[in-house]
Amino acid sequence: MQFLDFEKPIADLYDQLEKLKENGEKSGVDVTATVREYEQKIVNTRKDVYDHLSSYQRVLLSRHPERPYTLAYIEKMCTNFVELHGDRNVKDDKAMVGGFAELDGETVMFIGQQKGINTKMRQIRNFGMANPEGYRKALRLMKLAEKFNKPIVTLIDTPGAYPGLEAEERGQGEAIARNIFEMVKLRVPVICIIIGEGASGGALGIGIGDRILMLENSWYTVISPENCSTILWRSWNFKEKAAEELKLTSDHMSRFGLVDGVIKEPLGGAHVNPDEMAVILKQTIKDTLAELRKIDPETRIEQRIDKFSRMGFYDER
Structure with missing residues (x-):
């Protein structure tokens, strides 16, 4: 350990x-x-x-090298997982994974970022930073799930969408914006769960749903503490202060009303007992799906739009 x-x-x-x-x-x-x-x-x-724990210590926990990633949760919670590949346009983005799986006999579409469990796999998975084709693949799978009337569960764990020149050239911003636009209108239940890092548009690209949940030791904000520190203080040395000011922990997000619930982790974090964490997560997903099934699609969409419309504030002059 x-x-x-x-x-x-x-x-x-x-x-x-x-x-x-x-x-x-x-x-x-x-x-x-x-x-x-x-x-x-x-x-x-x-x-x-x-x-x-301080805010930055929770950030460190969310990045723990032994913390379970998307595929680990799918393997522990589900059976008959069939991974689907490619965006039918450019290529298959290994940082974004998804496919149908059985959750206690019910077919569910799982989609999430995957960071990789060792150095070689982290390079292949691009450290969980998806390119535009990753978000387009995710949208293709969401539309497939909607076609067959299957619920969608997204597992978010990314330091952000890939910021490289080639990603921008292929339309990174448009791909994320398109996903946000389309996810609002999906007629099937959508549950979004932040299992580790939830940074910026990289998280929002698969983060619009009926219920937004966070694991206890995850974080969710517009920018990482390190990058925030670099911008504001021209140095990484103020990352702890940046983390406090960003109010990025699950407790903060819950108090602000930006997430619908916080999922308790085993004492010491999800990496201490991944099997127990998977059991807790699975039961939460089942309970939430049972709740959402009682709501008709039109009402779910209206509630989804209202949820995100109420976030933040603005002033019209």
């Missing part, structure tokens, strides 16, 4: 626990009671640390 810098007290306890077990095995002394004490101490220390 990898530990972040602020988790050092927990890491130290784990090291002590391992040494205790090794000494017990070598000496033949029964250390069961002491082991239990250390395990409880780890739980208490972890709770204390996680009860006082």
Whole structure:
């Protein structure tokens, strides 16, 4: 298990626990009671640390290298996943994945960003930063789901849409704007869940739905703290301050009314117990779908439009 810098007290306890077990095995002394004490101490220390996390520490948690990504959740929650490829125009964007899967017998279209689980795969997946063809693929799959009257679940985890010159040349802004426009009008239930990073238009491109949910240790805002710090202070050194000022955590988003709910993670984060996190996420999706099925398509679309129209404020002069 990898530990972040602020988790050092927990890491130290784990090291002590391992040494205790090794000494017990070598000496033949029964250390069961002491082991239990250390395990409880780890739980208490972890709770204390996680009860006082700063905004930037939650950002770091959302990027934890062992945190489950989209395909991991689909594999744990679903059966018979059939991944669909390509935007039928340019190519297949590996940063955006999607396809039909069975969720306890019900067919659901899952779409989400995928970052990659090692260095090579992160390069192939472009670190979860989709090109225009990724968003066009996502829209193609959404329209396919609508055609067959199947609900859509999007899993958002991206540091942003790919900002390269070639992406702009192929219409990155138009692709994201088109997705937002079309998602508002989808006649099937749409659930959007931020499972890690939810940055800028990269998140919004698959983030318009009937219910917007966030995992406890995810974040959602217009720009990453590092880039915000670079723009405002000409340095990355103020990223912690930027994170606080951006109000980007799940607690902030819930208080502002920008998301409909926060999904609790296992103590220590989703990466500590991915199986438990998948069970929680699956039940949340099933409950939310059951709620949305009771609403007719026209009403769902009206509520969707009203939801996003109420966000923010403006002044007409």
